[in-house]
Each structure stands twice: as C-alpha cells, then as structure tokens.
Amino acid sequence: MTDAPAIRIRDLSKVFGDNAQEMMPLVHDGISKQELLEVHGHVLGLRDIELDIAPRSIQVVMGLSGSGKSTLVRHVNRLIDPTEGEVRVDDENVLDLDRVALRQFRRHRISMVFQRFALFPHRTVMENVEYGLTIQRLARKERRDRAARWVDRVGLGGYEDSYPHHLSGGMQQRVGLARALATDAEILLMDEAFSALDPLIRADMRTLLLELQAELHKTIVFVTHDLEEAIEIGDRIAILRDGEVIQNDNAQDVILKPADDYISDFTRNINRGRVLVVGSIMQPLPPGLEPPPQCPAELTLEEALPVVTTAPGEECCVVDPDGKPVGMVSTIGLMLALAGQQSDAAAGGNGHDAAANGATGGNGRPRT
Numbered sequence: 453m454t455d456a457p458a459i460r461i462r463d464l465s466k467v468f469g470d471n472a473q474e475m476m477p478l479v480h481d482g483i484s485k486q487e488l489l490e491v492h493g494h495v496l497g498l499r500d501i502e503l504d505i506a507p508r509s510i511q512v513v514m515g516l517s518g519s520g521k522s523t524l525v526r527h528v529n530r531l532i533d534p535t536e537g538e539v540r541v542d543d544e545n546v547l548d549l550d551r552v553a554l555r556q557f558r559r560h561r562i563s564m565v566f567q568r569f570a571l572f573p574h575r576t577v578m579e580n581v582e583y584g585l586t587i588q589r590l591a592r593k594e595r596r597d598r599a600a601r602w603v604d605r606v607g608l609g610g611y612e613d614s615y616p617h618h619l620s621g622g623m624q625q626r627v628g629l630a631r632a633l634a635t636d637a638e639i640l641l642m643d644e645a646f647s648a649l650d651p652l653i654r655a656d657m658r659t660l661l662l663e664l665q666a667e668l669h670k671t672i673v674f675v676t677h678d679l680e681e682a683i684e685i686g687d688r689i690a691i692l693r694d695g696e697v698i699q700n701d702n703a704q705d706v707i708l709k710p711a712d713d714y715i716s717d718f719t720r721n722i723n724r725g726r727v728l729v730v731g732s733i734m735q736p737l738p739p740g741l742e743p744p745p746q747c748p749a750e751l752t753l754e755e756a757l758p759v760v761t762t763a764p765g766e767e768c769c770v771v772d773p774d775g776k777p778v779g780m781v782s783t784i785g786l787m788l789a790l791a792g793q794q795s796d797a798a799a800g801g802n803g804h805d806a807a808a809n810g811a812t813g814g815n816g817r818p819r820t
Contacts (some may be wrong), residue, residue, distance in 0.1 A: 456543065458507035458639065458658065459528060460653060464537030465501070466523055467696075469494030472535045485694045493753040498695045501537070503686075510671040512686030514676050520695040521675045525641050528673060529562045541639065559588055563632035567644035571616040571627055577603060578612040580627050584635040602630040622653035626660070633664070638815040642674045646681070658685055679718050683707075683727055691715060703731035708789075725754035725790050733789040734770045734779030746771045749778060753786050760786055 467475045467488075475494050485496040505511040513521045526532045530546055534535050539546045541561065549557055561659055563584065571580050576594075581603055585595035603612055606626040611745050616624055625645065632640055646654045662685060665672065682689045683703040689713075690700040699711035707728060710716040731749030747759050747768035760768050766783040 456508050456723070457504035457540075458500065458509075458542065459503075459505035459511075459673070460540040460543070461501050461503040461505075461524075461527070462538050462540075463500055463502070464524075464527060464539065465499050465535050466497035466520075466527070466532065467494050467535045468497055476536060485626040496695050497532075498527075498534070501589040501695075501697055503690060503697060503700060505671060505673060507671050509686050509687040510665060510672045511676055512674050512676060512689045513692065514679065514682045514689060515692035516677060518694075519692040521677075521692050522643050523695075524692070525643055525673050525675050526640070528641060529558055529564060554631060559584070561637055562639045562641065563635050563802070564641040564643065565625075565628050565632045565645045567647050571624055571631075573616050576613050576615055577608060577619070577627050580616070581630045581634050584631060599630075599634055602634045603627075605633075605664075606630045620653075621649050622657065625649060625657060629657075629660075629664075633668070638671060640670045640672045642672060644675050644677070647676065647678075679722065683722070691718065704728060708732060724792065726752055728753050729773075729788060730756045730770055730781050731778070733785060734781045735785060737769065737777055737780045743809070745769075746775070746777075747781060748773070753790055756781065757783075757786055 459804070465476065465479055466472075467479060469475065469492075472494065475488065475492060476672055478492070479496060479499055487495050488496050501524060503511075503524075513524055515521045522587075523532060527534055527548070528541070530539075530549070533547070541557075546554075546557065572583065575583070578599055581599040582595050588595075600612065603609060606629055608623060608626055608630070609755060611619065611623070616627070616759065619627070625648075628645070646657045649657060658681060661672075664670075673687060674682075683706075686703060688700060688702055689706050691698050691706070693714055699706060699715050702708070706715065707719045707722060707724065710719060728755065729749065730747055730751050733753070734749070745759065745763055745768060747756055747770050749770050749772055751759070756768075760766060760781060761783050767780055769777050770779040772778050
C-alpha cells in the first residue's frame with residue numbers, strides 16, 4: 453500500500469497585483485507571463501500547479517530565476533497565500549488554518565532554512581539554534597540539551613558561544629540547519645539553502661543533508677537552480693518554467709525521458725556516466741538466461757563499464773539489492789546510453805522500470 457502524500461498541492465495559482473482575482477480567467481485561458489505583465493500589469497507567479505510530495509522523501513523544486521520555485525515552496529507554510537487552489541499537509545488544508553492554528557503549524561510541524569542564513573546576529577550559535585524551541589516554550593534545560601545535540605551533530609561542537617559574524621558561510625548555514633532540525637518538525641523547507649556557498653562547501657552540505665536524511669527520514673522540499681545538486685539529493689525533481697511544472701520525475705527519467713526541449717536543455721551538459729544507473733537503462737532478461745557476472749542495478753554507468761566490458765560476451769545480468777535478476781545490460785547498451793541514444797527497449801520501459809525503481813531510489817541511490 454502506497455503512503456498518502458505528505459504534501460498535496462492542487463490547482464495552485466498565484467498572481468501578484470491589485471486585481472489578481474480578475475486576472476484568473478486570463479490565466480486559465482493560457483495568457484503568457486509576458487503578456488499578463490505588459491498588457492495587464494500583473495505578474496504570474498504560479499499557474500495550475502499539481503504536485504504530490506511523498507512522506508520521508510526529498511522533493512526538489514528547480515528552475516531558472518523567475519520560474520516560480522521559491523514562490524511555490526513558500527505556499528507550503530503560507531508565507532504566501534495563493535490566488536486560487538489548495539495546499540494540504542497530511543490532508544489538512546493549510547489555507548483553512550486560522551491565525552492561532554497557523555502559528556502552531558509553523559512552530560511544530562514545519563521548519564525552513566533560507567538562502568541567506570537568517571541568523572540573529574546578536575545571538576550566539578547556541579541561542580540561534582534554541583530559538584525555535586524557545587518559541588515552542590520548552591523548559592530551559594530541555595531546549596539547551598536538544599540544541600547542544602544538534603550543534604554537535606552538524607559539526608559545530610566548540611562554537612556554541614560564537615556569534616554568526618565569527619563563522620564562515622558554510623558554518624552559518626550549518627547553524628540554520630541545526631535550528632530547523634531542533635524543532636523536530638516533520639517537514640523541512642529549504643529555499644536555495646546552499647546557493648550562497650562556495651562549491652566545495654556546498655558539496656559538504658549536500659553530504660551532510662543526505663546523512664541526516666538517512667537518519668531522520670524527514671519530508672524535505674529543496675529549492676535549487678542547480679541540476680547536478682537536484683540529481684544528487686532529490687528523490688523527485690519538479691522543473692518549473694514561467695510558473696508551471698513542466699516535468700516532475702526521478703532523476704533517471706528527467707535525463708532519459710525529458711518532457712520537452714526545455715528539459716533537454718537542462719540536462720544536455722550532465723555527465724551521464726556518473727548520474728545514470730544500470731537499472732534505468734537495462735533491457736529485459738531473456739527467460740532462463742543469467743550471464744555472469746552479476747551487475748548491481750544501482751551502479752552508475754561509469755562504475756558498470758569495466759565490469760561489463762570484461763564479462764563473457766560483454767554482457768551482465770543486472771540484480772537488485774537482494775540479488776534477484778531484474779534485467780541485463782551490455783557494453784553496446786552502456787555506450788548508447790552514454791551517448792544519449794539508449795536502446796528502444798530501455799527507453800520504452802518494456803517491463804523493467806518497476807524493477808529498476810524498486811532496486812534504487814529515484815536518483816540512483818540505494819534505498820534505505
């Protein structure tokens with residue numbers, strides 16, 4: 453039985469301007485973002501968004517500047533109210549919450565990490581991390597103990613009494629992450645959380661986030677404009693253009709089955725060998741044939757290439773994490789996939805997709 457979505461977004465539209473409601477018929481009729489602005493003086497933020505976000509998953513929302521990704525994520529905790537539509541968290545419509553209920557929702561069920569850290573400059577690391585717990589009115593000792601645990605967990609032990617201006621950008625973002633996690637909220641919103649960091653520090657933060665997710669199993673909505681970052685961390689990736697979701701898929705399908713030329717342009721320069729996994733490009737296993745050696749479905753094409761090319765007949769039996777045969781792959785199949793010309797059987801999904809997706813997460817990471 454599939455879990456119900458942790459977050460369900462339906463018919464969500466947002467128009468910025470004094471007469472937003474009056475613009476909605478035009479929006480539904482398909483008026484372009486540019487025409488709405490130039491002719492009517494209103495800005496189209498989102499149009500008819502439909503999105504289900506699975507519990508305990510990382511949903512990436514990405515797109516170019518102005519695509520609506522930050523606008524979308526800020527509807528989840530009602531920092532922005534929609535012009536039309538609904539946002540449900542555990543089947544509760546967030547838009548129905550009154551002021552008191554919304555405050556409790558933000559204090560206990562949802563946390564947010566911002567791009568520019570949003571730390572209090574006059575508070576120490578410990579005091580910043582404690583902030584949400586203070587708002588929750590936890591006893592001093594309990595909030596101190598909990599904050600200290602998260603400060604240590606994000607690698608800032610020994611900096612408890614330091615102020616934000618004493619810390620590097622990466623360290624400041626670790627404080628922001630610890631503050632968000634300390635409240636034990638079930639949902640974590642991360643709006644371009646790593647975008648202001650240097651590349652090496654961003655890589656460290658992505659690793660930390662994945663380690664924490666393996667432990668905590670939060671529902672995370674992560675906004676980014678970086679496809680490589682999206683592929684590394686996302687179970688699913690929703691790509692926006694001009695306020696509309698163009699494609700929402702796992703990383704393998706975004707690359708192998710782009711919805712249109714816009715998505716293809718996003719993925720054109722991706723190193724396919726390091727991103728695509730064998731389970732996504734394998735062909736059906738002929739009955740009774742299990743050629744040695746075995747090749748795990750979660751191996752990237754780059755990792756699989758030396759295994760397959762040295763195998764008898766240059767083909768391998770693909771197996772899931774339990775060792776069950778789920779398909780086969782050959783050197784020719786690997787080379788075609790690396791060149792962006794995977795075979796018809798692999799591209800068409802002749803019965804192998806479910807096995808591949810069961811063997812690995814959407815981005816090719818082994819499921820935990």
